[in-house]
Amino acid sequence: MHAIFAIEPEAINNWQDLRYALEKFGYSKGLLIVRYPKTWMRLVMEACRRRGLGDVELKRIEEKLQNAKDDRLVRIGLAFEGASWLESVSAEAVLNQISAVLVRDQIVSDKFHRIDDAHENLFDNRREVRVKRNANALAESAKYVLTASDHFVLVDPYFQSRRKCTKVLDGMLRICRENDAIPNQVIIFSDHSKDSRSLAVVKHEYEEHLRAWIERGVNITICRVASDQLEQDFHARYLFNQKAGLRFDRGFVEPEDHNEREHETDVICMDTAFSNELYARFIEARESIDIVDEIML
Known part of the structure; x- marks a missing residue:
């Protein structure tokens, strides 16, 4: 974008x-x-x-x-x-x-x-774009933020180990690879209450979908957070690192319905101050977040 x-x-x-x-x-x-x-x-x-x-x-x-x-x-x-x-x-x-x-x-x-x-x-008018809700378009819109650092963070209460989500993450990592900027680490924050399956099942599914990147040495951590503290933090879905951030209004999901993938969603550049605030909360002060469980791949 x-x-x-x-x-x-x-x-x-x-x-x-x-x-x-x-x-x-x-x-x-x-x-x-x-x-x-x-x-x-x-x-x-x-x-x-x-x-x-x-x-x-x-x-x-x-x-x-x-x-x-x-x-x-x-x-x-x-x-x-x-x-x-x-x-x-x-x-x-x-x-x-x-x-x-x-x-x-x-x-x-x-x-x-x-x-x-x-x-x-x-x-003028360069801070916001509308992109199709398919994995490639969502990933491409974030190209320069993804490649600006050796790690990035996703915050999305609805992010799950299901293919509709991991396909978007896979697209993002492919963008990084194509630009010689494969990250060392990816950290994801999602809502634990949105997926009732066991931790073992969820971890296995993540491993199946993301195995190629795990084998390349990308460390992927999924923090499933207690829902009672997410109402304030999860109004929108965010991608950020210590340099920049983007807000994805519909999150990091490729709809299963092919027609819905043609629908557009807003992607917006975050103000530097807000991006820094998110980084401080979710990375620098992560111990203050009520994390129910953590999956490390």
């Missing part, structure tokens, strides 16, 4: 333009900047030096870039093969994976926008 922008290093070769550009982006805003090429941050600094900026301003820009690295810059493996940045980013294979390109001057396609006169609408 996140829109990916490329920014020409020469377009942000000073503090004012760099700050203006970077403040438009972030996981919580649904907007990310691709590190294109992987040395993009270094290219920005070189452009600033060519501009003749002083040491104080260069230091400030370097710190701003470092701070942005974790919450708005991503790598997506785009080929850099032209004689220049502009030539490389103009390649069809690159442009097909980018929502927009911010440049200093040269406009070579309708995806290019001059940084000085880019319309604010270009950055």
Whole structure:
């Protein structure tokens, strides 16, 4: 769901333009900047030096870039093969994976926008999307949050060991594998009261459906929580890590009815503060949660 922008290093070769550009982006805003090429941050600094900026301003820009690295810059493996940045980013294979390109001057396609006169609408309405309720679409919408960390957390009272749920998790892990970002750990919080079957039966079913990922070394923990404390926490379903989070209004379930899979649901970028709050509660203060039982795969 996140829109990916490329920014020409020469377009942000000073503090004012760099700050203006970077403040438009972030996981919580649904907007990310691709590190294109992987040395993009270094290219920005070189452009600033060519501009003749002083040491104080260069230091400030370097710190701003470092701070942005974790919450708005991503790598997506785009080929850099032209004689220049502009030539490389103009390649069809690159442009097909980018929502927009911010440049200093040269406009070579309708995806290019001059940084000085880019319309604010270009950055609006990126926090929320509607996606089909099939496993692939649900997983794909979370691609950049899933691959932002070495672990992620799902909170969904209705998540169960049944195939309709584990198929969505399988889709998410495949997205991670395809992007060379298989997580070390996945933690799931669900409502114990929603499934009356024995712990042994539930664990066996999880193992059957997720065996391929367990054998790959992904540690999967399912915490089944007492329902009397979930009314406040489980109004919606969440996917998050220590960097970002998404709210899935209909949860992590692929309907068994094929027609219902064509129906759409909302996926929304969570504010950074709320994402941090969830992470603190469910991970950093997990001992305060009344967990009925815990399944470790």
